[in-house]
Amino acid sequence: MAEKEQGFRKMLEKSIVENIRIEHPVVLKGQYETAYSLLKDALDTGITPCLVGPPGVGKSLLARKVAEDTARSFHEVFFDENVTPSRLIGSFDPALVVRSGRNISSFEPGPLIRAMVEGGLFVAHELNRATEFCQNSLIAPLEERHYHLFPLGMVKAQESFAFVATQNPIETSGTYRLSKVLVDRIGCWIRLTYPTKETELEIIRENTPAFSLPVSALDKIYEMVKATRESHVLEIPASPRSGIYLTRLVNKYIERFESEDAAIKFFAPAVLAKEMKVRGEEGKTVAKVVDEIIKKVLS
Ligand SMILES: Nc1ncnc2c1ncn2[C@@H]1O[C@H](COP(=O)(O)OP(=O)(O)O)[C@@H](O)[C@H]1O
Ligand SMILES: [Mg+2]
Structure with a gap:
C-alpha cells in the first residue's frame, strides 16, 4: 500500500506543469475576430471586459488565448454561491500561523492575489453567480488595482494585471444578476453567440x-x-x-x-x-x- 501511494506521488509530481497550453488552433474569424480584438483593446486600456454568451461558444478559450498571446499567467475561478472572498484572495495557514504568526510565509495566496502579484490574467467565470459579498470584494482590485490584505498591508497589482469576467446571457433561465456596482465597473461587454x-x-x-x-x-x-x-x-x-x-x-x-x-x-x-x-x-x-x-x- 505504501509503495502504491509512493508511486502515485511520483506520478503526481510528474503531472504538475507550469502552464496548460491551448492544444488546438483557435479560429479567429467572424465574431471571434471582433471579440478577440475588443478583448485585447479593453485590456490594453485597463478596462475590464465581460464575455457574454451561452455555454460552449468559446468564452474561456478566447480569454486563455489572450493570456497566452500577451505572455500573462492565467488564473481562473468558477463562481457559485459557495465561493468566498478568501477563496479568491487566499488565507493564512493555521498551523504556520501558530508557529510564526501572520506573515508572508504563512499566507497561502488565492488565484486573484496571484494574478495581481504576477501581472497575470484573472478570469472570473460566471461572475454573476457570485454572492454580493464576493462581488463587492472585487471592487478594489478592479477599480484601484490593489487589495488590503490584513495584516500584511496593501497589495498593489502589477501593471499587466488584467481581469476578465464571463457570464451567460441574462435571458437564460436561472441566470443571476451582477451587482450594479460591478456592472458599472465592467467597461466592455463582448457578446458571443453561436457562430456562422x-x-x-x-x-x-x-x-x-x-x-x-x-x-x-x-x-x-x-x-x-x-x-x-x-x-x-x-x-x-x-x-x-x-x-x-x-x-x-x-x-x-x-x-x-x-x-x-x-x-x-x-x-x-x-x-x-x-x-x-x-x-x-x-x-x-x-x-x-x-x-x-x-x-x-x-x-
Ligand atoms: N474560435 C474557436 N476556435 C477553436 N475552438 C473553439 C472556438 N470557439 C470554441 N471552441 C471550442 O469549443 C469548445 C467550447 O469552448 P469554451 O471556450 O470552453 O466555451 P465557453 O467558455 O463559452 O463555455 C472548446 O473545446 C473550444 O476549444
Ligand atoms: Mg467556459
Missing part, C-alpha cells in the same frame, strides 16, 4: 484529431446541432462543444458502421439529448425532440 456555419465547421474540424470525414457527414452533424438551437423547446441547445463531441465519435468509429448515417444515428442521441427539461410542451421529452431532429436531417 462556416466558422463552426472550422471550429469542429480544428478540434477533431485526425479529422477525415466527408463534407456530407459534417454537414449533417451541423444541421442537427443547428436544429436543436432553433427548436425553442430545448432548454440547453447543442453548443459548438456538442458538435465537436459528436464529430469526434463519428470520425473515430465510422468504420464500425455500414454508412455515415448509421454512425451519426448511433451517436447523435447520446450527445445531443442532454439530461434536462423540455420547455412548455406537454408530453415531450428531450429524447423525443432530438429523435425527431435526427430523423429529419437523415431522411
